[in-house]
Amino acid sequence: MPSRIVLFGAFDRHNFGDLLFPHIVSKSLPNQAIEFAGLVDRDMRPWGGHPVKSLVSIPLDENATLIHCGGELLTCTAYEAAVMLQTPEQARQAITCHDADPLDAERWAAEALLTSRRIPYVVRADRGRLIFNAVGGVEWPLLQPIQQEEVIETLRQADWIGVRDHVTQGHLQAAGIACSLCPDPAVMVKEYFDELIQQRSLRGEVAQTIGTFPKGYLACQFAAEFGDDATLDQLANGLNKTCAETGLGVVLFRAGAAPWHDQIEPYERLSARMPAASTRIFHSLNLWDICALLAKSRVYCGSSLHGGIVAAAYGLPHVSLIPPQKTNRPDKVSANRNTWERKSLNVCVKPDEIEQALVSALNQSAEELKISAARLEKIYRENQQQWLWVVSQCSG
Template identity: 40%
Template sequence: MTSATRQAAPANGRRLILFGAFDRHNFGDLLLARCAAAGARSEIVFVGLAARDLHAADGFRTLALADAIAAYGNEDADFVHVGGELLTTTAWEAAVMLQPPADVPRIVALHDRNADARAAWAQSVLGTARRIPYVVAREALPARWRTHFRAVGGVAFDALTAAERNEVLGALQGATTLGVRDSTTLNALRHAGLAPDLQPDPAAATSGLFRTTIRQRGRGGEIAALHARLRSWIAVQLGAEWGDDATLDRVARSLLSASDARDGGIALFRAGLAPWHDDRDTLQRLADRLGANAPLAILESPRVLDICALLAGAHAYVGTSLHGWIVANAFGVPARCLVRSAADKAARYTDTWCKVPRQWRTPDDEPLFPPEISG
């Protein structure tokens, strides 16, 4: 980093450094960065595992961690781990999700069956030997920096290897503040001897933070065109892992029934363009099944605020994206997460914060959508 790109020293004496998975396209992670930055009173630096510029998706320009340390290591700073399942994202997962999607099949074919090869490749990509790379111990940072964990998740913490758990616990023990977003992570860390706070996901504040901006976004571009085309819509998103033919057939049948009952349309969108998130082909195959039987639109925009406007303007949301549910819920839109089991992160989060279940499991003998969505 050159001195010309380095930000001036913060007026209040402590720089705010936000660290998270907003170095790749995922609706939730990019939104978390915006929520964490909103109302900040100090200079902000956005840091990830890689240097990226996601302004085109309503994200931010991120510095790689090593560059941030080189630029700001002599300053007082608060290094904040921002939301998401940071406590259990492995180096292999993180490294793959930073790759161009077209390269992933080749990478997986080369390394997926060999744990040592995966670890070596991930270390070469990320430039760190940390097993859980989005978790950084205070001792690994400049002496004048403090570490914080803000509403982070780790529902699969107990499934990590002993080495991975020890690495995470060592970093958490040195943190100035520690907040987690679900009771499963809370209980796992309490069992390990820590005392985290339970905090809602920062995206739950989306309506209060950005309502005016989101309304403005809804009056232009693709969202305005969608309003002109559809009188009302169910916002629908599916992760790539839900893309098998039987599941798509079932989702399509349920969507057509729900759309007919509400005399409305269906708006499909992707919540993540990074590898192992959402797949355009899955969306198109679902659209093909819906055919001409319901008013239909596909939101092509990857922009975070466009997706927020789509959700805020919907009469219902159904999808596998937890942050789709969080944002819809924030705007009072009836919403359900589709989950495979009670162990899914969405199930654990919604079970933590809702008095009645807000996710919808899908055994074959139950309807796919609950009454408030389907009728």
């Protein structure tokens, strides 16, 4: 095994899936010297993450293996990355100042991130091993040709590439890049961390939530783009009817607190549209609390890809929300579900369709859900063995 392993990704900001990735990947690398790297120095331990160093401060010598842990890294531009690494107020200022001028935005991002890379979460390792684990890039056609070429040049240097959906795979294969189809790392969350997650469910806000709804609850999440009044009315109508029909409570939780993710204000406005006795806003942003909340739910409904993946790992039904203003932009949630799930389990709906979708999902076969979870675990392990073999060839 190599003397040093560097896990790299967007776990330098608060987003549920990104925080989870290095936990999953490091679980397969016991007793190894591991460093956790992002684009900036940030201590994410208060939210269940890792102490993250800026990659520019970590030497990538011949004894290092750089592993891109997962996520939609292939199409995250420098400007997007830089905005999401700001505080909410800083992000608003940056968007106001730079959003209308792409060249100015690119210059600002380069200064903020201390890198000239246009797609900064895709990094080459000239002397060590380079691995891409279950990465995504469904918005590949929206990148500029110079951005695509930067990514392709790096991928050509990789020792192993796995992508998490058939859409990304198709784009890379068309560009001449061979890659395996690998499920998202989060499919392993129950297998690797169930004991910890069960412990988290016995205390704190998760335990309080479970006690509040003795008949069970549905876990609901949505991004800020669902926050207009008309959409909130549709969500409240569907959730209220579902509660009345099933007796379940509704727990609203945020899967990401970084800019361009989930905001608390729309949750408060949705809660005000619903009966207080059947609705609760879950405030914890701790990774393991969110996992426990999902694991103990009856069904998940939301726009977060990883909310659905973690629910699925626990054999639970999950309904994916499609943005009300959805255009023809590629969608990573739909791409992932269409790649890995049978049609009978694949439910993606608009906000005004959630009542029927949720009731139908609650009637899905528990056995079929369990089989689907086990199948994805098996496929992920098979891919994991491939890149672990590559890692083993770089001896320290």
